[in-house]
Amino acid sequence: MNAGRAEAPRLRGVLGFAMALAAGAICVPIAVIIGQLESRYMIAVLAALAGLVGLALLGSLERVRMALVAALALGLSLGLSISFLHHTELPGRYATFVGGALAVTVALAQLAAAGYLACWLLESRLVGRRRPVRLVPLVFWPQLLFMAAGVLSLANAMYPALMWLEMLRLAGLLMISVVVMNLTRREMIVYLWVLALSVLLQAGLAGVQFVTGRELGLGVFGEAKLLNYRIAAVQVARPTGTIGDANMLSYFFEITFPVMLAMFYLARHELARLVAALATLGAAAGMVAAYSRAAWMTVPVSVTFVTLRILGRRVVSLRTAIVLVVLTMALAVAMIWLWPLIERRIFGDDDGSVAHRWPLAQAALSIFGQFPALGVGLNNFAVSFTTYDATGYSRVFPGGDHVVHNLHLLILTETGLVGFCAHIMVFAGAGWLAFTTNGDRTAQGLAVAAFAGLLAHLGHGMVDPGFKLSLTISQLVAAQLGLIGCLWLHARDVGGGRDVMPVGARDDG
DSSP, X not given: OHHHHHHHHHHHHHHHHHHHHHHHHHHXXXXXXXXXXXXXHHHHHHHHHHHHHHHHHHOSHHHHXXXXXXXXXXXXXXXXXXXXXXXXXXXXXXXXXXXXXXXXXXXXXXXXXXXXXXXXXXXXXXIOOOOOOOOXXXXXXXXXXXXXXXXXXXXXXXXXXXXXXXXXXXXXXXXXXXHHHTOOHHHHXXXXXXXXXXXXXXXXXXXXXXXXXXXXXXXXXXXXXXXXXXXXXXXXXXXXXXXXXHHHHHHHHHHHHHHHHHXXXXXXXXXXXXXXXXXXXXXXXXXXXXXXXXXXXXXXXXXXXXXXXXXXXXXXXXXXXXXXXXXXXXXXXXXXXXXXXXXXXXXXXXXXXXXXXXXXXXXXXXXXXXXXXXXXXXXXXXHHHHHHOSSSGGGGSOSSOOOOSOHHHHHHHHHHHHHHHHHHHHHHHXXXXXXXXXXXXHHHHHHHHHHHHHXXXXXXXXXXXXXXXXXXXXXXXXXXXXXXXXXXXXXXXXXXXXXXXXXXXXXXX
16 A cells, blocks of 8 residues: 555656656647748737646636736737738739738737637536626627628629638637627726727827837737828828737728727726826827828817716816816917917828729729619728729829728628618617617717727728727727626726726726
8 A cells, every 4th residue: 555655656757757748749840830931920929839848737616717808908909910821812902001901910919809709608517607798789780780781792703812801800700799788897997908008009009100110020019110191292101009010000090099088988997097198198109290181180089079078067167177277278279289280280291092982983983873773892992993984093002902992991892782771780780789788878989989089990991991990909999899898897887876987996796
């Protein structure tokens, strides 16, 4: 008996040594393979392995979920992704940010969302802590209907593979909406504050790029080469942050700006209010640095929208009047420095940027007239533009494929009236939920602010292709839709008994 006990530690030692040898035998060829990858993929794989180890050390599924929520919120501002199965047999030059998905792309936000669902499955099946996945119909079904319209548009698609690649992207976006929709109260707080820190991060990066006119060596995180634009006879390097494009960066700020402003209004502690104020100012400054006129025009609309909804009659109070006077004075001081930049962008020669938009719109309408019901095919606009254009205006930009500078006309042309109706339903449903979120002013204010960001982007989409050209911004839009659904669900559950999400306050629930 004693001999058997003495042999047990020795056997465990032998087994441990054998497992170490086996692990080494497996890791050596893996290390060789990783070492032969491009730097972008090598860093992504090493970061994924480090992330798995970090998640394992957290010790509980609840902490893992919290870390994944933070990664999801951070991933909405980073172009950190890996692409494979590139569709390279297309004619011409498929330029960056033109059209939609050109490959299967796996991004940080998608991985975090998938990990969150995996944790939910483990908790439900192994731990026995059952928490059903809840789907808000006005958020879930319109997105699913738009995907169905995309499949129908396959009837006219010149390149069906592009439609299926876009369908994979849409499935990932729907997954992000579902995950954000199912966040707990504590997870929602983490999500919003990490998003605020992401706004500050992007504002800081944009500021450095704007001042120096140089890249910061963050290509692995989505930074792209700064392009010089000729504006009023002056060469201007527009910052990209880690979003990848100056216009996309302005989309990011205009969508998040109302949420940051709402968090500032609703924060209960001084530190929380300070962070929210800095994030709000950072988003506004980022829009200025991005040189986007349409983004600038969304600011007064968003401020008015959110302020009236959250403050209501308190707008006419003495305290609010004092705050407005101080802000007006600060804005006046800022305008002394910023006005030459703004004047040059609004009134200066923009090298034909505005003049190109109407001819492109006419060309797109000529294609819509040929395929009014189902469209020319989801994600097939760019490759079909010159083929089906009956006006000849599609050749305004020589040298490659491009799209119309109007988000809504782009979707109408690609998916026809069927898909366009589903597109309208996606945002109309979100608006209905935002304005019917009842329970307390915090939930109402945040829901309306999230919708205000979407509304600002839809307005910008009248003169730009919008979120459809960027996976990062598409993920942000999907997350905003999920956030509105999440606030609506929590408000319905609480029934007005207490704050749904006390911004800036400690929450133990």
